[in-house]
Amino acid sequence: MAAASGPSVRQQFADTMLAVGQEDPSLVVVVGDISHGIMQAFAQACPGRYYNAGILEPTMMSMCAGLARSGLNPVVHTIAPFLIDRSFEQIKLDFCYHKLHGNIVTVGSAFDYSNLGVTHHCYGDFAMLKTLPDIEITYPASLVEFDALFRQAYNNKSVTYYRIPGRIHGVDFKASDIKLGKGIKVADGKDVTLIATGPQLNTALQAREKLANAGKDAEVLYIHTIRPLDEELVRASVLKTRKVVVIEEHMRSGGLGDDVLRAVQGISDLKFQSVAIPDKFITAYGSYDELLGVAGITVEAVVSGAL
């Protein structure tokens, strides 16, 4: 997995469950034999509210919708392809059609489990989930983001998806900076807008430095909430720069780039570039960084797209 040494959003997930679970007896956590070890603190502090359901993801998803129907606030967690791809109809019907609330927390999205191959990759999740009405899609790539977004959304009336990456972006935000549905302007600029989600904020900031050397002043926007998208922030920036590059660890089709295009429609003399996973399976093995290279998600690609 791509997890860098040091603090992980995944551990923050466990820490947040423990903290919120002790405050709120309605929180129930169900995992599919993933993160079982780090959830033991929650399990011990909140007896009867932690279940390792085994390896039956669609049933686990339906069960969590039932927990929501009983008045509880469920959190369902395992690896992204099994929770999103495999259990999509259960999310669609048992949660969304029923208008029930819940929290879907994954690890292993994109190709975080790089060497495990296509069966363990998941880079169409935004696109799939965006077909469901009223769902909230988040991609918290720092510890404070996960904690803040979860606390803001876990007990609202929607299904909220938290796509936990293996790597953090490295930018220190304050909890007060994080608002569900609101993007963050990380750096001002006037020549081009770089819009990044997830760990790729780091790539955008590296590209900004290189662009500065080339005499280009890049504005950097960070999007932790894919849906609802902060279209106002995006549009205001692109109205100024007329050039936008979107960087994301998702397939080009149905990713953040598509939503940005929709948000900026009608702006004249616009140039748009998408730095995303191509619409094909990534079948190479190697490290997470090597697969980013295979997908073409690099600082150089961003710089090239911005010039």
Added chain:
Amino acid sequence: MNDMSVIQKPVLNKDLRRQIVDMVVAGKDGHIPSAFSILDIITHLYAKVLKFDAKKPLWDARDYFILSKGHGCLALYVNLHRHGFVTDHDVEMFCRFGGILGEHPDMTKVPGAEASTGSLGHGLPFAIGIALGHRIQGKDNRFFVVVGDGECHEGTIWESANLARNLELGNLCVAVDWNQSAMQLLPYDDMPAKWKAFGWNVIVIDGHDADELNKAFKSVTFAAKGIPTVVVAKTVKGKGVPLIEGHGKWHHRIPNTEEYAEIMGVL
């Protein structure tokens, strides 16, 4: 029990069977044989077993009934109508624009419908979550689910059987509508043995016999923590009307004038 004994017993709930046929003819849509197959089970539950308040469909202390095989919904609808959950007007509007009763139950529209089902294999795991959620909150509600034998082709049914047993959901009772639809496709179908293998309490009955229905559901203890029970109900698709009994063209057929007369003549 053998198949002949099933056929020779008096047909129950003829009035509700007639109502179902009228709804299908008026609405020009619906699955009559699937509804007739489970009608006696559902009617027994609503008349003799379930605790509910039609004026307060979301009453906290109610028993939950979930029809996982949603295409049998007419059997549910006529019982919801009989007990006052839905109105004459709702019934008249079955499968019509502006109505609340469609070919699968919709929890967001129909008072008394506890799940929106249709895609098979969803109602049972959903019920497991509701049952577990109530147990977590210290509540002693009871949970009843009807699944089809064809629905038991779905993997989530067996994931659920495994999970419910291991969660010790003694407050859960499943009835399998074992009308042998599934055996047309996959002939090896020892339904009781399958549930037994997952560790459930298994009761096999004639699903059209009032006494057997009564004894079976009375025997379930509904312990908050215990072994879940499955009532494997031998049923006949289209039960009560020889013209439509069985697995042929009547699965989703609307009776014409002559057929309607013949069906009503039997009922």
